[in-house]
Amino acid sequence: MGQYVAPLRDMQFVLHELLAVEGELKHLPKYEEIDADIINQVLEEGGKFTSEILFPLNHSGDREGCHHDKVTKEVTTPKGFKEAYQQYVAAGWPALSCDPEFGGQGLPLVLNNSFYEMMNSANQAWTMYPGLSHGAYECIHEHGTQEQKDTYLTKLISGEWTGTMCLTEPHCGTDLGMLRSKADPQADGSYKISGAKIFISAGEHDMVSNIVHLVLARLPGAPEGSKGISLFIVPKFLPNADGTVGARNPIFCGAIEEKMGIHGNSTCQMNMDEATGWLIGGPNKGLNAMFVFMNAARLGVGMQGLGLTEIAYQNALVYAKDRIQMRSLSGVKAPDKQADPIIVHADVRRMLFTAKAYAEGARAFCSYVALQLDKELNHPDETVRKDCADEVALLTPIIKAFITDNAWVATSECMQVYGGHGFISEWGMEQYVRDARINMIYEGTNTIQSLDLLGRKILGDNGAKLRKFGAKVQAFVEANGTNEELSEFITPLGELGDKVTKLTMEVGMKAFQNADEVGAAAVPYLRVVGHLVYSYFFAQMAKIALEKKDSGDTFYTAKLATTRFYFARLYPETAMLIRQARSGSANLLSLDADLF
Known part of the structure; x- marks a missing residue:
């Protein structure tokens, strides 16, 4: 069923040579003791765990799937998942970047980020069980009361409990202002939560003793729309004072979704019938608190796209070197064989290079943003923290949408390398295509991310955040513009920076006259800015x-070849995208809906 080898060399290149993280972390008192040896040791151990423990369960977990008992309403995960989770917890992996005050190891997010890439490559469905726990930890850590922190953080950090995010309801997805779940206040300060949620990743499973659900619901008399949403902690089992699990809370899994991919993860329909919960983040302030969780999840989904791109590339490369078909058009390359390995063919190279370039670009991008997060949260200079926060806000929707779009392309190209074998389940490649498709949808569809980028993050502040990032790009262009060896990269980078500035101004002017122009331009616009980042x-x-x-x-040598491929074959997409973004809304909205 293929193989997975953690790309340690490229990870180390990004962290040590491109980003110089050791020097950057010296400016953060919390991480000033972290050096390259510690980083490399964690990466190496992470590579062993993911390739030896998680990867062997990926295909079998997909074939077996999860099982829901309609009587007990409990979910059983695929064979080996629970045991792998126990090994994950025993090795201390859940605590890697968490607060030492509550049992965490206190390592930087940029390192945890690399480990999550490995886990997603090895087994995305399994990784989704602990994956949302980190978002729940961050939400409670930032917005919870001291009592809530004491009750839940240690359990989440140790991995003894896991967390979920319960937003979507059957009648509403992205439009959370329509949600109907209700929260009735009780005399003891708790609330009785009733309602139904759908598409809840890891909402019910057998891997831990308790699941901590963060649930959006409405208080009595709350304002309509998104301004009337509150957030509640609703555990599967009510915690006892000594930290053990107590009575079963009436929040149950009604069914698990039958899905296109990620079969090894239990995507649940959750029903609450006066389940006990506790308010977090203040009345009617639920979205503010939940955005901490949602932004962490969106960064995590980008990592899922990167992980699948990498694993698909690795296995397609092995296949291309081994599979023999026809002869090279320029002459025999393997005279000792009946035919040449398909890697000699130009278009097979194109497909492999596409996945390789998208993986390496995403790795640099994600690691950079994780480092900016570390600085936003820990740098002693307030101005630096603010600048990093602005940059993370700008780049988060690009990470989620651009990387997952690219993963869909890359996994499809890698499946094509296999020919007919790629469509057959026993080779494993078709699973990566199926698993990659969900990443473009959940935690805010990629269209929603595009609207967020253009409408809120760029036009919402008159381009201030974009100009800050653009200044970094321009500074690099100016510093290296006279280097002839770099001109093949610097020239298109500088040109794209200018084009993004002009396109932003043009779309912004149109949007002042007609807000639909934002929706018409948003998706191609995000991809253009994504290419600016990658360039x-x-x-x-x-x-x-x-x-x-x-x-x-x-x-x-390989890095240069990949970069040249990117600028020659992938970057040119920007010309088409800019024309699409400039084309306006009329070609989309002029036809009456009844005439479709």
Whole structure:
């Protein structure tokens, strides 16, 4: 069923050579003791755990799926999942980047980020069980009372309990202002929560003793729409004072969804019938508190896209080197065989390069944003914290949408490398395509991310956040513009920066006259800005590779080749996207709905 080997060399290149994280962390008192040796050791151990424990369960978990008992309303996970989780907890992985005050190891998010890439490559469905726990931890850590922190954080950090995010209801998805779940206040300060939620990842399972649900609901008399939403902690079992689990709370799994992919994860329909919950973040302030969770989840979904891109690439590459079909058009390359390995064919190379470039671009991008998060949360300079927060806000929707869009393309291309075998389940590649598709949908569809980027993050502040990032791009262009070796990368980067500025102004002016222009332009606009981000990082990586091209290390030769492929074959998509974004809303909205 293929293989997974953690891409440690490229991870180390990104962290140590591109981002210089050791030096960056020295400016953060919390992490000043973290050095390259610690980072490399964690990466190496993470690679072993994911390749040896998680990856072997990926295909079997997909084939077996989860099982829901309609009588007990309990869910059984695929064979081996529970045991793997116990090993995950015993090794201390859930605590990696969490607060030491509550039992965490206190390592930086940028390191935890790399570990999550490995887990998602090895087994996305399994990773989703502990994956949302970190978001629940962050939400309670930031918005919870001291009592709530004392009750839940240690359990979530240790991995003894897991967490979920309960937003979507059968009649509403993205439009949370329509939700109907109710919360009735009780004399003891708790609330009785009633309602139904759907699409709840890991909402019920057998891997832990308790599940901590964060639930959006309405208080009596709450304002209509999103301004009247509150957030509640609703555990599966009510915690006792000593930290043990007590009475069963009436929040039950009514069914698990029959899905296209991620079969190993229990995506649940959750029903609450006066389940006991506790308010977190203040009355009618639920979305504010939940956004901490949602933003963490959106970054995590981007990592899922990266993980699947990497694993699909690795296995397609092995297949392409082994599978023989026809002869190279330029002459025989393997005279000792009946035919040449398909990796000699130009279009097979194109497909492999597409996945390789999208993986390496995403790795640099995600690691950079994780480092900015570390700085936002821990840098002693308030101005630096604010600048990093602005940049993370700008880039989060791009991480979620651009990387998952690219993963859909990359996994499909890798399946194509296999030919007919790619469509057959025993080879495993078709699972990556199916699993990748959900990442474009949940935690806010990619269209919603595009609207968020263009409407809220850019036009909402008259382009201030974008200009800050653009200034970094421009500074790099100006600093390296006279380097002839870099011109093949610097010139298109600079040109795209100018085009993004002009496109933003044009769309913004149209939007003042007609708000529908934002919706018409948003999706191609996000992809254009996504390519600006990738071009920026690929140009930086090319500079490093060129400086070390005579080192004898073929890693840098491959990095340069990948960068050249990106600028020659993927970057040109921006020309089409800009034309689409500029084309306006009339070609989409002029036809009456009844005439479709």
